[in-house]
Amino acid sequence: MNLLLLEDADFIAADRARLEGRRLKHLHEVHRAEAGDSLRVGRLGGQMGQGRLLNLEASCAELEVSFDQPPPAKLPITLLLALPRPKMLRRVFQTVAAMGVPRLVLLNSYRVEKSFWQTPFLDPAAIREQLILGLEQARDTVLPEVVIEKRFKPFVEDRLPQLTAGTLGLVGHPGDHPPCPRAVNEPITLAIGPEGGWIPYEVEKLHEAGLQPVQLGERILRVETAVTALLARLF
Numbered sequence: 001m002n003l004l005l006l007e008d009a010d011f012i013a014a015d016r017a018r019l020e021g022r023r024l025k026h027l028h029e030v031h032r033a034e035a036g037d038s039l040r041v042g043r044l045g046g047q048m049g050q051g052r053l054l055n056l057e058a059s060c061a062e063l064e065v066s067f068d069q070p071p072p073a074k075l076p077i078t079l080l081l082a083l084p085r086p087k088m089l090r091r092v093f094q095t096v097a098a099m100g101v102p103r104l105v106l107l108n109s110y111r112v113e114k115s116f117w118q119t120p121f122l123d124p125a126a127i128r129e130q131l132i133l134g135l136e137q138a139r140d141t142v143l144p145e146v147v148i149e150k151r152f153k154p155f156v157e158d159r160l161p162q163l164t165a166g167t168l169g170l171v172g173h174p175g176d177h178p179p180c181p182r183a184v185n186e187p188i189t190l191a192i193g194p195e196g197g198w199i200p201y202e203v204e205k206l207h208e209a210g211l212q213p214v215q216l217g218e219r220i221l222r223v224e225t226a227v228t229a230l231l232a233r234l235f
Contacts, residue, residue: 001023001136001137002136003048003135003140004027004040004063005044005141006043006044007043015064017065018062019062019063020061024060027053027061033056033061034056035053035054038050038051038052038053039051039052039053039063041063042140043067043141044132044135045143047068047069047141048067048070048141051063051066071141071142072138072139072140073100074100074101074142075100077189078103078167079101079105079192079231080160080190080191080192081104081106081223082106082108082192082194082223083108083112083117085113085116085195088222088223088224089116090121090130091224093127094131094133095228097143098138098140104145105147105149105163106122106146107155108150110202111197111198117150127146128143131146153205156202156205156206157209167188169209169212170188170189170212170213170214171193171198171207172190172230173193173213173215174215174216175213175215177215178215179216180214180230180233180234181214189211190230191211
């Protein structure tokens with residue numbers, strides 16, 4: 001981890017925190033930390049700063065911490081993503097958090113298998129775990145909002161127009177469409193389909209809600225690759 005992310009329950013005083021579990025193991029096995037070491041720390045939902053390791057034992061670690069730096073700014077984007085297959089979903093959560101997406105909407109699609117919605121990786125605690133890993137990687141402290149929409153048509157017809165208002169609406173979709181724009185300087189609503197792509201009906205409904213189809217070229221990309229490529233190109 002590039003940032004030791006602390007939660008409210010870790011604090012035993014205003015400037016003291018105690019760690020156990022995964023983060024303690026990381027200090028021992030990866031950082032190979034010792035008492036007196038200085039570490040980058042952040043408070044979940046708050047600022048970042050420095051922590052001084054007061055003691056490090058097998059059962060817990062105690063740090064003296066101070067916070068004086070804001071987290072990096074989020075991207076001005078709402079990302080709509082057709083639910084990926086479960087193994088890919090965990091990596092997507094980490095990528096989205098690491099790249100600074102503030103809001104992710106997981107959406108149903110004709111080509112999303114029904115069994116995908118039963119994955120334990122959609123449990124709120126499992127989602128949070130992967131998002132935190134992404135924040136630690138990128139040195140951020142603010143969790144993205146994750147919204148789950150299991151019904152495509154009601155969401156696109158009733159709620160999506162309000163989300164897209166005042167933004168540049170885009171649908172990533174292979175085909176004879178304009179190239180995805182580069183280095184955009186305005187808020188964006190971006191929809192990325194499943195591995196097989198959106199079906200024509202879905203592209204039409206998204207277009208009616210204010211999203212214009214764009215493409216990245218002839219190559220068909222995995223969802224996690226498309227997310228990274230499109231975000232990097234847009235911003």
